[in-house]
């Protein structure tokens with residue numbers, strides 16, 4: 001079955017987006033991060049990740065399905081908001097791949113109330129099946145794993161803890177977890 005995949009074109013880029021802006025990151029020395037331009041309620045949608053669909057993963061791609069990743073740049077290679085979405089082991093946002101009439105979109109939601117000006121972070125371990133060249137994490141959280149790992153390398157306890165908060169797992173992660181737990 002051929003599934004048509006579209007990234008919504010209607011969301012403006014970071015530079016003209018009322019929700020998020022790019023500023024100096026508190027997490028990455030001399031790096032940039034995505035910051036809230038207004039308050040967000042818990043579970044409120046913050047933005048839709050836009051970019052180029054590719055069939056490989058790199059350090060900057062974000063996973064959409066088992067085979068498809070989003071490289072968060074526009075057609076000219078200019079960064080989209082997702083480019084600046086940094087990882088934290090204790091994030092204030094989460095992602096979910098929404099399927100609507102066979103169109104897939106990767107959406108970022110507030111995990112808890114986010115104040116205007118806060119840096120928006122997600123846990124890559126609940127986005128990516130595997131992390132290519134997994135690197136040291138310096139997010140500074142008390143819960144820091146020490147390195148950024150993929151979902152396939154997470155312990156069951158951490159996944160169950162995530163699910164117990166009623167957070168949704170995107171299909172590519174849910175299927176992997178089901179296979180691992182042998183649940184059908």
Ligand SMILES: [Zn+2]
Pocket residue numbers: 088089090137138139140141143144145146147
């Ligand atoms: Zn960390």
